[in-house]
Amino acid sequence: MASEEKKGKKARSASAPAQEIIEWGMSQDIGTCFDRADKMKPCPIGHSGACCKVCHMGPCRFVGKDADTMKGICGATLATISARNIVRMAAGGTACHGDHGRDMVFTLLAVANGETKDFQIKDVRKLYKIAGILDIEFEGRPVLDVAKDVGNKLLEDYGRQRGEMNFIRRAPKKTQERWKKWGIVPRGIDREVAETLDRTTMGMDADPDSILLHGLRNAVANGWGGSMISTEVTDILFGTPMPVKAEASLGIFTEDEVNIVVHGHEPSLAETMVDVVAEPELIEYAKSKGAKGINLGGMCCTANEVLMRHGIPTAGGFTNQEPAIMTGLIDAFTVDIQCIMPAIVDVAKKFHTKVITTAEKVKIPGAMHIQFDEHHAKDIARQIVKIAIDNYPNRTKKGSHVTEKFPVVAGFSHEYIEYMQGGRWRGSFRPLNDAIMAGRIRGVVGLAGCDSPRFPSTGVHKFLATELIKRDVLIVSTGCSSAACGGAGYLTPEMALEQAGPGLREVCEAIGIPPILHLGACVDNTRILTIASAMAEEGGLSDEIGGMPAVGIAPEWITEKAVSIGMYFAVSGVPVIFGGESPVEASKEVTRIMTEVWFERFKGALHFEPDPEKILALALDYIDKARAALKLRKYEPGKFAAEKVLMDMAARREIEKAAKPHLGIY
Ligand code: NFS
Ligand code: SF4
DSSP states (O other): OOOOHTOOOOOOSSSSSHHHHHHHHHHOOOOHHHHHHOOOOOHHHHHHTOEOOOSSTTTEESSSOOOOOOOTTTTTOOOHHHHHHHHHHHHHHHHHHHHHHHHHHHHHHHHHHTTOOOOOOOOOOHHHHHHHHHHOOOSSOOOOHHHHHHHHHHHHHHHOSSSSOGGGGEEEEHHHHHHHHTTTSSHHHHHHHHHHHTTTSSSSSOOOOHHHHHHHHHHHHIIIIIIHHHHHHHHHHOOOOOOOOEEEEEGGGSSSSEEEEEESSSSHHHHHHHHHTOOOOHHHHHHTTTOOOOEEEHHHHHHHHHHHHOOOOOSSGGHHHHHHHHHHEEEEEEEOHHHHHHOOHHHHTSOOEEEEEETTTTTOOTSSEEOOOOOGGGHHHHHHHHHHHOOOOOOSSSSOOOOOOOEEEOOHHHHHHHHHHHHHOOSSSSHHHHHHHHSSSSSOOOOOOOOOOOOBHHHHHHHHHHHHTTTTEEEEEEEHHHHHHHTTTSSSSSHHHHSSSSHHHHHHHHTTSSSSEEEGGGGGGHHHHHHHHHHHHOOOSSSTTTTSSSEEETTTTTHHHHHHHHHHHHHHEEEEESSOOOOOTTOOOHHHHIIIHHHHHOOOOEOOOOHHHHHHHHHHHHHHHHHHTTTHHHOOTTTTTOOOOOHHHHHHHHHHSSOOOOSSSO
């Protein structure tokens, strides 16, 4: 071990506050995922997709120079088992996002059926928009009746055995035709997940192309199913996001307030916490224990949900969860579902922090469990806040308290992006398309996915974010990538002035937006799908999602959800590049199918590329080739074609003044 590492100085995170806390932790012998990542080297056979363990004759390991020609005990080839492995990962991801969406629908139905008073329909316009897409009559009907029909219709997407999922119709016609041609329009979310597991067990589908095609069907069931349902129903219940100012970093916690973290993915409990921490009785109770007030902070995608809608500060993404507790300032660390490291309980034991699990399907030995129930949401949230307040006087051990934090602007929904390009009455995607056609904006990158302890975490996000905007690429970001960009100070409009290329800067200044638009949680990647569909419909670029000068990048991905997301973007027509080593590295055949064959069929692909410089080059190459294929002006920095002047804020306000008071943003 190098002496720097011994002293705990090895770069773990590209975020200075996180690095400071992690170093302090190492000096105190408090281990984190970073230390465990050093010790736990991945098995190279499984890591590269060359191990099959779907039956107990194995695991069969395809190693050595004849790996390409060897067979498992059942006769399966390396390509077969490698394809099976990756689509099984994608099935896990679709199940996660699907279940999350299902829970949101149950909450919507609880509201519609009058079973809870703790939630309402906050965005009726969005409800009507979705009702319209689902062919549900809404005019003149009671809102809750419409909500009930919407909820029940979306629930059908889970159990449908034959036919097509509802939101497939939102994709451009040409994109849908490609799915139909290859027989991969999903029927129901649960059915596609179950069939993935069925097809990939011993003695089932042995054709790698066929296995991977079903993997794509399973992925469509996520992107145009579970995740999209989650985004839309969450907007209906809690409001469609509009830009908000907030703060990011591990420096958001305060010494003189009760600090409560909401971590996970589902917004229901977190939304309720936002309400109850403002209740005067609870604030008084906090004061009675010596605190000045109550400070709520988010983590991972639950953070993104309440950041987008309420400006609740975010403490960051996946790798920040243990360091957050190491500040010594967290009185209650509340978790719901997904991406929760069981290790938080071990770190919490070294401080006074109470870890509280709240989901029936996520329990952690050593944590306190308080079951969330949407029928009694506020009572449960109050109970948790009281526990945190009671725990405030127990802070004894000093942690590593950092104070540096960064301003962020978040809250860019599909609807707001449309609105910002012309106001409520003239909103469209025309200005964005025009800016791309004119070469002001070279292309669009969706920067998404996790942050990983296997890199200096968040570092590749930061590198790509700055290098891309410098080259006039507009970034839309989600999930922990947004947390990484926020924690680096990149989510402000000023960033455009400082770092963006001349064309992108001009567009950002005219509209008043940052060059990196925070679109929300990982389920909100579906906002990118609907934005891309709207751009296709607007005209002037590609008439389908495929062929757009757009690329998806998940440079530090770690989860099965990320694999499912990567696949649904690929099959929707977006070339996707994942960082890190490839989980199908062992099979050239599977790698070829996922890049070349998928590109021929769907105009999308899923690459794995560990070198950040090469990720950047590959993304720009895809963008420039798409521009050339669309016969758009060749991108040259600082040189653009004349185009219609973008509507600025002042012009938009003029239109707004003339209009009726607006009920929503679309
Ligand atoms: Ni997405 Fe959000 Fe983060 Fe990765 Fe996990 S929190 S759902 S999976 S680690 S980006
Ligand atoms: Fe080996 Fe075939 Fe069993 Fe896989 S399914 S473990 S390749 S025998």
